[in-house]
Amino acid sequence: MPTPAGASCPLHPGALAVDVCERCGRFVCGDCTVLRDERALCTGCAAAVSSPSSRATLALVCGALGFVCCVPFPLAAIALGRIEERAIDRGDAPREGLTRARWAVRLGAMQLALLSLLLVSFAAWRVLRERLTAAP
Numbered sequence: 001m002p003t004p005a006g007a008s009c010p011l012h013p014g015a016l017a018v019d020v021c022e023r024c025g026r027f028v029c030g031d032c033t034v035l036r037d038e039r040a041l042c043t044g045c046a047a048a049v050s051s052p053s054s055r056a057t058l059a060l061v062c063g064a065l066g067f068v069c070c071v072p073f074p075l076a077a078i079a080l081g082r083i084e085e086r087a088i089d090r091g092d093a094p095r096e097g098l099t100r101a102r103w104a105v106r107l108g109a110m111q112l113a114l115l116s117l118l119l120v121s122f123a124a125w126r127v128l129r130e131r132l133t134a135a136p
């Protein structure tokens with residue numbers, strides 16, 4: 001991104017700005033520019049986007065808890081994972097959280113599938129038992 005002539009780095013007042021942070025829009029000098037996923041960021045933003053967001057972690061925790069308690073954790077894991085994936089696509093959340101978000105959605109879907117299988121087999125078992133007891 002081009003910078004206006006004479007703009008200087010907010011962290012190094014003597015240094016001329018060479019770019020604009022693509023996340024927060026601050027001017028950055030050569031020393032402050034960090035390239036991340038082909039985007040030029042300031043050092044503060046680079047630090048903020050380098051670790052998974054707390055939402056990505058929470059989604060994964062819900063995905064894990066779903067094995068202990070079937071409802072409502074799988075639903076929360078899927079919802080949070082999807083929101084996080086979208087935020088990452090928009091560039092609002094760190095890319096590092098993508099694996100966690102995807103696993104959260106996968107685990108949630110797996111648990112819902114298991115749950116419905118369990119319900120179906122329970123219903124089938126009840127029908128079968130009724131038939132057997134009704135028989136003379």
Ligand SMILES: [Zn+2]
Binds near residue numbers: 021023024026043044
């Ligand atoms: Zn920034």
Ligand SMILES: [Zn+2]
Binds near residue numbers: 009011
């Ligand atoms: Zn600087």
